[in-house]
Amino acid sequence: MSQVLNAVSRKEEGKGASRRLRLEGLVPAVVYGGNKDAVSVTFKSNEVAKATNTSFLTSIVTIAVDGAEEKVIVKALQRHPASGDVMHIDLQRVAEDQKIVTRVPLNFTNASKSEGVKSQGGRLSVEAKLAEVRCLPQNLPASLEVDTIKGQLGDIFHLSDAKLPEGVELVALLKGEDHDQPIARIGKAKR
Secondary structure, three states: OOEEEEEEEOOOOOHHHHHHHHHOOEEEEEEEOOOOOOEEEEEEHHHHHHHHOOOHHHOOEEEEEOOEEEEEEEEEEEEOOOOOOEEEEEEEEOOOOOOEEEEEEEEEEOHHHOHHHHOOOEEEEEOOOEEEEEEOHHHOOOOEEEEOOOOOOOOEEEHHHOEOOOOOEEHHHHOOHHHOOEEEEEEEOOO
């Protein structure tokens, strides 16, 4: 899903300038990476709020900085601890021919149909909601599917159980098999 957010470059930087921008209904951000210098920008806070309700955090986003479009991914997003409002965004430029490393959601399917849940009285307990992947921008999946249909009571699902689309690698598994961390398990349901 391609999203376009309009940004305006800014000259003022620092804590005081960022505070003034937020009072004006703007979100300060920085765009970096690629073969270009870092650029400080602002977004309208209502547009950012709408975007964060979609796959904004885990997809390629197109931003228009003073009319010039660039493709980016969100590397960091800071929220206000009480209100949850977005306070700052770090965006990394992406190039079509260079692999990116980012996190995507894990989607667990068929838990209610598995024997461990359906007939053995178990319950799927999710231990990881995101997985770090490496791929070209055009191969970035919206999520990774983990099919739990064959799960039995006591079974543990690992990163290697996620179905990987063509051209997508799990960063943890590139480090070796000992990094194949557990992501979910079927355990006894508490009564």
